[in-house]
Structure formats: structure tokens, C-alpha cells
Amino acid sequence: MMKLVIKGIIPPMITPLLENKQLDLVGLKNLLHHLINGGVHGIFILGTTGEGPSLSYAVRKQLITETCKIVNKKVPVLVGITDTSIDGTMEIANHAKKVGADALVVAPPYYFPIAQEEMGDYLESLVPMLPLPFMMYNMPSCTKLHLSIDVVRRAKELGAIGIKDSSGDLTYLYSLIEEFKSDPSFSIIAGTELFLPETILNGGHGSVAGGANFFPRLFVDLYEAAMDQNLEKIKILREKVIMVHRTIYEVGEYSSRHIKGTKAALMAMGICQDHNAEPLDRFTEEQRNRIKTYIAQFNYKNEYNTVQ
Known part of the structure; x- marks a missing residue:
């Protein structure tokens, strides 16, 4: 069996839903084609x-099967x-x-606060049962x-086979890269998309970039510029990513605005x-219109909008 290599831009894909909260199959197909054509x-x-x-488990399973x-x-x-x-x-x-996925992603079980030692023990009992390769997911805020x-x-x-770090703590990310650098097959993936160049330039492997849901090519280009150590290009592309953060991610006042903004952009x-999915709700019409305006500006300014 070929060893699975986790690297590059891996969008944390949104789940396209219909008004009745069932899976939006047409939207899912459109989105996956958009991502794959964008080079993720x-x-x-x-x-x-x-x-x-x-x-629900039914929707999760349907999403996995269809994806x-x-x-x-x-x-x-x-x-x-x-x-x-x-x-x-x-x-x-x-x-x-069963339906052909390639790897699993494991974060600590949420609700009960657990100690590091307990998490280690949990992995000892969980991992032998896992049917596929797995990577860890550090998401302390959740x-x-x-x-x-x-x-x-x-x-x-x-x-x-690796870890996705969404702590937002750059020092911790660097210490992960340092700790595991002797084994290049253990992937260090940044969950904070703005850290992508630092991750690559310091020996990490990629990013699970939320913005790649709507502008996959932008993040793929930034990854490639970092791989080429093209500092000039990194600077130009990072400006565009910062622009996404200042516009699309700034509509709405709650921390859920990243997810809502991503869906509104799509x-x-x-x-x-x-x-x-509840408890989240979609943006208001006024907020959706603001997102529409921002997307139009990006489309006007650059080639990263692959959908016409």
C-alpha cells in the first residue's frame, strides 16, 4: 500500500446544506469541482x-459517501x-x-475537560480500532x-501520520516542526491560514486553509511560492489573504462569522x-450583500475567482 502523504492546501470543506438541513448534493458537487479545479x-x-x-450521523455519512x-x-x-x-x-x-476515504482526523473528545495524560490513554484505546491512517487535530478553542x-x-x-494545529499559537507550531523534523513523513499542517508561509519556510508541510473553500487557487499559489521560497510573491499573495481576513471574515460580530462568511462567499x-446547521444561522440579507460586494471586488482585482 502506498504511504499517504499529507501536504499542501487541504481545505476544511464547508458542508453545503439545503434549507431543510439536508445535504445539498448539487452544491456539494459544484464545491468539490471548484476545489479540485483550484489545485488543492x-x-x-x-x-x-x-x-x-x-x-446528524445520517448527514455525516451521506457527506462522506458522496464526497x-x-x-x-x-x-x-x-x-x-x-x-x-x-x-x-x-x-x-x-x-x-467502507466508502473509500483515505484518512481520519482525531481531536480530543469535547465536553468533559480532560488532562493530557487522559488524552494519551484515550488514544491508546482508540487507535488500535481505527480502520484507516489518522492524523491528530489540535483545536483547543473547541x-x-x-x-x-x-x-x-x-x-x-x-x-x-501528522497533526493539524489550529491553536493559532505560532511558537507551538514552530516547536512541533522542530520536534518532528527528523521524520519528514510526519506532516505538520497549519490550521491558521495566515501562518502558511512560515509553516513551509520552517519545514512544515501545508495548511488547512478555510479561505481555500472560495479561493482555492490563491492558497495553492501561496503554498507554491513558499515552497519556491519566492519571498516577493509570498508578500503579494499574503496581502490578498489579509484582504480576505479584513473583508469576508469581518462581516458579522460573532466568532461563527468565519463559517457563515465562507458559506455566504460560496x-x-x-x-x-x-x-x-443549528445552532448557527445564516447571515442577514444585509450581511450577505456585503459579502457579495467583497467577492465582486476580488473578482475584479484578481484571477482567483474560478467561477464566472
């Missing part, structure tokens, strides 16, 4: 941006399996294996646990609808 190196579903924990079918092995499909119960985690993991380097090392010893581009 993998697809990560059922993460935070994908509202994984808010979806694997549409992607059809063009790029690896990574599936978030984090749940409050180990049975729920395994149900999604086994379904992912799980109450900022994975220690020790726990990540333990995960690697158990067979983890709707403005005609890719899918912008319905969210």
Missing part, C-alpha cells in the same frame, strides 16, 4: 468549518471523526473506511485541550447555498 492537495470534511459535530464518490481518488479525503463518545467516533470511522508535544509524540508512536459565487 486534499479535502478535509467534518471539521470545524464543516460543522461536523452539529450534523468520496465525487473526488474519486483525485486527492486524499480526510474525515473528521471527533465525537463525545468513542462509539460515535468509531461509527463514522468505519463508515469512512475541545478545552491544547495537545502537549508529549501527547503528539505518543500519537505518532501509535501511528499518527453562495455569492453561485457554488452552493449558505444554510448552516
Whole structure:
């Protein structure tokens, strides 16, 4: 079996939903074609941006099945399996294996605050049951646990193929790169998209960039510029990413605005609808119109909008 390599731009794909909260199959197809045509190196579903924990098991399974079918092995499909119960985690993991996903993504079970030691013990019991390669996911803002380097090392010893770090802590990201640099097959992936150049220039492997949902090519180009160590190009492209942060991500006042803004951007581009899973709701009409204006400005200014 070929060793799975996790690198490059792996969008944390949103889950396109209809008004009745069922999966939007047309939107899903449009979105996956948009991402693959944009040159992404993998697809990560059922993460935070994908509202994984808010979806029913039926919708999660349907999303995994349809995504694997549409992607059809063009790029690896990574599936978030984090749940409050180990049975729920395994149900999604086994379904992912059955329908052809490539890897699983494991974050700490949320709700109960757990200690680092308990997380390590949890991995000891979970990992032997996992049917696919897995990577770790550090998301302290949602799980109450900022994975220690020790726990990540333990995960690697158990067979983890990498870690996605969404802590937003650049020092921690650097220490991960430093700790595991002797094994280039262990992927260090930044969850904070603005850290992409630093991640690559310091020896990391890529980014799970939320903005790649709507502008995949922008992030792929930034990744390639970093791989080429083209500092001039990095500077120009990073300005565009900062522009996304100052516009699309700044509509709305709650922290959920990143997910809502991403969905509204995709709707403005005609890719899918912008319905969210409860407890989140879509933007107001006024907010959606602001997003529409921003998307139009980007389309006017650069070539990153692949949808006409």
C-alpha cells in the first residue's frame, strides 16, 4: 500500500446544506469541482468549518459517501471523526473506511475537560480500532485541550501520520516542526491560514486553509511560492489573504462569522447555498450583500475567482 502523504492546501470543506438541513448534493458537487479545479492537495470534511459535530450521523455519512464518490481518488479525503463518545467516533470511522476515504482526523473528545495524560490513554484505546491512517487535530478553542508535544509524540508512536494545529499559537507550531523534523513523513499542517508561509519556510508541510473553500487557487499559489521560497510573491499573495481576513471574515460580530462568511462567499459565487446547521444561522440579507460586494471586488482585482 502506498504511504499517504499529507501536504499542501487541504481545505476544511464547508458542508453545503439545503434549507431543510439536508445535504445539498448539487452544491456539494459544484464545491468539490471548484476545489479540485483550484489545485488543492486534499479535502478535509467534518471539521470545524464543516460543522461536523452539529450534523446528524445520517448527514455525516451521506457527506462522506458522496464526497468520496465525487473526488474519486483525485486527492486524499480526510474525515473528521471527533465525537463525545468513542462509539460515535468509531461509527463514522468505519463508515469512512467502507466508502473509500483515505484518512481520519482525531481531536480530543469535547465536553468533559480532560488532562493530557487522559488524552494519551484515550488514544491508546482508540487507535488500535481505527480502520484507516489518522492524523491528530489540535483545536483547543473547541475541545478545552491544547495537545502537549508529549501527547503528539505518543500519537505518532501509535501511528499518527501528522497533526493539524489550529491553536493559532505560532511558537507551538514552530516547536512541533522542530520536534518532528527528523521524520519528514510526519506532516505538520497549519490550521491558521495566515501562518502558511512560515509553516513551509520552517519545514512544515501545508495548511488547512478555510479561505481555500472560495479561493482555492490563491492558497495553492501561496503554498507554491513558499515552497519556491519566492519571498516577493509570498508578500503579494499574503496581502490578498489579509484582504480576505479584513473583508469576508469581518462581516458579522460573532466568532461563527468565519463559517457563515465562507458559506455566504460560496453562495455569492453561485457554488452552493449558505444554510448552516443549528445552532448557527445564516447571515442577514444585509450581511450577505456585503459579502457579495467583497467577492465582486476580488473578482475584479484578481484571477482567483474560478467561477464566472
